[in-house]
Amino acid sequence: MSLKIKSMDVAETPGFDPQRRSFLGAAAAAAGVALAPGVMLYAITKSSPTKARALDAAASSDVRWGMLIDLGRCDSGCDDCVTACATENGIGGHGRPETDPQWIRKIELTDPQTGNSKSLPMMCLHCEDPPCVDVCPTGASFKRADGIVLVDKHTCIGCRYCIIACPYKARSFVHELVEDQKTHAPRGKGTVEGCTMCVHRIDADRQPACVEACSDTGGGAMLFGNLNDPDSEISKRVARYASQQIRADLGLNTAVRYQNL
Amino acid sequence: MKRIIYSEIDGNSREFYALAALLGVFVLSALGAAYYMEHYGHYVTGMNNQIVWGMPHVFAIFLIIAASGALNVASIGTVFGKPAYKPLGRLSGLLAIALLMGGLVVLVLDLGRPDRLIVAMTNYNFKSIFAWNIFLYVGFIGIVVVYLWLQMERRLNHFVEAAGLVAFVWRLILTTGTGSIFGFIVAREAWDSAIMAPLFIAMSFSFGLAAYILVLLAACRGSGREIGDVIIQRLGRLLGVFVAAVLYFTAVQHLANLYAAEHTGVELFILFNGGIYTFLFWAGQVVVGGILPLILVFRRDRSESGNLNRGVILASVLVILGGFAQVYVIVIGGQAYPLNMFPGMEVSSSFFDGSVAGYTPSLPEIALGLGGVALAGLIVLFGIKVLRFLPTSLSNMAIEPHHEVTVNKA
Numbered sequence: 001m002s003l004k005i006k007s008m009d010v011a012e013t014p015g016f017d018p019q020r021r022s023f024l025g026a027a028a029a030a031a032g033v034a035l036a037p038g039v040m041l042y043a044i045t046k047s048s049p050t051k052a053r054a055l056d057a058a059a060s061s062d063v064r065w066g067m068l069i070d071l072g073r074c075d076s077g078c079d080d081c082v083t084a085c086a087t088e089n090g091i092g093g094h095g096r097p098e099t100d101p102q103w104i105r106k107i108e109l110t111d112p113q114t115g116n117s118k119s120l121p122m123m124c125l126h127c128e129d130p131p132c133v134d135v136c137p138t139g140a141s142f143k144r145a146d147g148i149v150l151v152d153k154h155t156c157i158g159c160r161y162c163i164i165a166c167p168y169k170a171r172s173f174v175h176e177l178v179e180d181q182k183t184h185a186p187r188g189k190g191t192v193e194g195c196t197m198c199v200h201r202i203d204a205d206r207q208p209a210c211v212e213a214c215s216d217t218g219g220g221a222m223l224f225g226n227l228n229d230p231d232s233e234i235s236k237r238v239a240r241y242a243s244q245q246i247r248a249d250l251g252l253n254t255a256v257r258y259q260n261l
Numbered sequence: 262m263k264r265i266i267y268s269e270i271d272g273n274s275r276e277f278y279a280l281a282a283l284l285g286v287f288v289l290s291a292l293g294a295a296y297y298m299e300h301y302g303h304y305v306t307g308m309n310n311q312i313v314w315g316m317p318h319v320f321a322i323f324l325i326i327a328a329s330g331a332l333n334v335a336s337i338g339t340v341f342g343k344p345a346y347k348p349l350g351r352l353s354g355l356l357a358i359a360l361l362m363g364g365l366v367v368l369v370l371d372l373g374r375p376d377r378l379i380v381a382m383t384n385y386n387f388k389s390i391f392a393w394n395i396f397l398y399v400g401f402i403g404i405v406v407v408y409l410w411l412q413m414e415r416r417l418n419h420f421v422e423a424a425g426l427v428a429f430v431w432r433l434i435l436t437t438g439t440g441s442i443f444g445f446i447v448a449r450e451a452w453d454s455a456i457m458a459p460l461f462i463a464m465s466f467s468f469g470l471a472a473y474i475l476v477l478l479a480a481c482r483g484s485g486r487e488i489g490d491v492i493i494q495r496l497g498r499l500l501g502v503f504v505a506a507v508l509y510f511t512a513v514q515h516l517a518n519l520y521a522a523e524h525t526g527v528e529l530f531i532l533f534n535g536g537i538y539t540f541l542f543w544a545g546q547v548v549v550g551g552i553l554p555l556i557l558v559f560r561r562d563r564s565e566s567g568n569l570n571r572g573v574i575l576a577s578v579l580v581i582l583g584g585f586a587q588v589y590v591i592v593i594g595g596q597a598y599p600l601n602m603f604p605g606m607e608v609s610s611s612f613f614d615g616s617v618a619g620y621t622p623s624l625p626e627i628a629l630g631l632g633g634v635a636l637a638g639l640i641v642l643f644g645i646k647v648l649r650f651l652p653t654s655l656s657n658m659a660i661e662p663h664h665e666v667t668v669n670k671a
């Protein structure tokens with residue numbers, strides 16, 4: 001659009017040179033071809049926002065990435081989501097459970113009144129109003145327009161206030177040197193980290209590693225998608241079946257919801 | 262009104278240099294400890310992903326609270342116009358700056374990335390209470406420096422009251438900020454309460470005055486200046502009032518929480534079955550830091566005044582120990598109690614969900630914390646050597662005439 005306006009400006013300019021005009025036209029066409037894949041992706045994002053955005057486009061608030069986890073399908077003995085996350089993001093422990101980071105973990109619940117028990121995966125729930133973002137002094141804790149809550153590893157000073165403020169214990173402090181990092185999941189000693197919802201995969205039009213593993217080898221309990229798109233599978237499911245937010249009383253509006261809790 | 266004479270201390274004795282060297286050793290140990298934690302990562306400390314703020318935070322918060330409280334002595338003289346406190350004002354300002362710097366150094370050196378301090382100074386999220394506090398702390402130091410200058414420059418003395426008022430209001434806001442670091446955290450049941458701000462203000466009055474009394478006595482006795490029992494006992498009784506205020510806010514804090522069934526768990530933990538935290542609460546905070554100091558400063562002792570003075574000194578030491586226990590219970594105990602994500606359910610996981618978190622302070626953390634205290638001591642020691650912070654005499658004669666003048670005026 002902007003290229004077209006520019007060529008009109010040229011046409012109206014005194015001393016107009018047809019040759020130059022045709023060159024500009026060709027250049028505009030070439031630019032259009034070069035941009036086309038991005039434009040295409042953007043167009044798809046607009047019409048069907050479960051698809052990835054272009055790498056040169058900013059995350060859009062038209063999208064809100066979320067998950068629905070059906071506890072009816074989540075087995076107590078299964079931790080495929082945890083293993084997949086560790087492999088995907090290069091989170092190895094040092095055999096020190098108290099200081100080793102955990103991005104996703106399995107929690108076992110038992111109702112002492114009835115004896116009924118359940119198992120669920122817990123990770124960053126990507127709140128709409130995240131307390132970790134509120135308290136971060138440098139703004140290193142931030143929320144992307146599409147709802148994914150992340151830590152900027154360059155501005156995190158390691159004060160741990162976000163860990164204090166998170167009601168879900170979703171974040172970890174990196175207590176020792178990190179080796180064998182994945183390029184898509186930078187980590188660093190002395191900074192805070194947590195589930196990124198596999199933002200690198202989402203941006204490449206793939207599902208988060210935990211969701212993929214759950215559907216491949218686990219119980220298929222995890223559903224990922226765009227909560228803002230009424231036609232997405234997740235939106236239809238949350239509209240049809242009762243689902244819950246953990247600590248809904250805090251009013252944080254989490255992007256991860258649970259079914260059959 | 263008799264003119265107050267201030268002078269530097271000689272600071273050339275063997276004892277002076279021995280004390281400076283001792284404090285220097287603690288500061289160097291703290292730097293070593295910080296380097297060690299930084300180099301290997303925080304896993305070498307007692308901290309973990311359950312208790313992310315450990316002993317350094319206890320020291321830092323104690324020092325920061327005490328800093329704002331130490332300034333009250335100056336405020337009582339200039340803002341509330343009590344002549345007996347006027348000679349105490351300069352040391353009050355110096356101690357306030359020293360304690361704050363000690364606390365901030367500990368806080369910064371305990372960061373995961375202390376090398377990124379410049380990032381904290383250039384990137385602000387103004388919704389963060391930590392970010393507010395950066396301004397409140399730096400502003401406090403600036404205001405107190407001006408306040409001290411106006412006190413010391415006799416030609417500008419008439420501005421002291423205005424500066425004192427600004428400093429007093431600023432310190433109230435500052436401690437509100439420190440208390441709100443905890444009070445605004447909805448996730449933690451032990452903290453989530455607006456009473457944390459006034460509680461912290463009461464704590465600051467109490468801890469700051471206790472620190473001030475001890476520093477004043479040490480400085481006067483160490484430099485051979487007379488200090489009479491009139492001023493000591495006045496400060497002692499004031500300390501008693503502040504100690505009672507802390508007990509009052511503590512009682513309201515826990516009663517309010519006990520009343521709400523949803524907080525019964527965390528209250529039982531702190532007050533009855535929390536092990537070390539329960540012990541520190543009752544034995545440390547309530548008995549050592551509360552009841553005993555009250556008895557010591559308000560008892561009717563007909564014996565010689567030396568005993569009463571010793572009582573004030575002991576009370577000040579106990580207030581500091583009890584206050585330390587209180588900050589420990591608030592900071593560490595508040596994190597040790599598990600997050601209540603699933604009310605009414607029994608919870609377990611490999612990440613210690615549902616279980617009380619363990620924490621044992623490590624030597625480097627304690628060394629870092631003590632280094633902050635030592636740094637505050639060094640700043641005071643250096644300050645009173647190079648500038649006129651201390652009055653030449655605080656004898657009863659020096660204090661009483663002012664006192665009588667006020668009475669006559671009234």
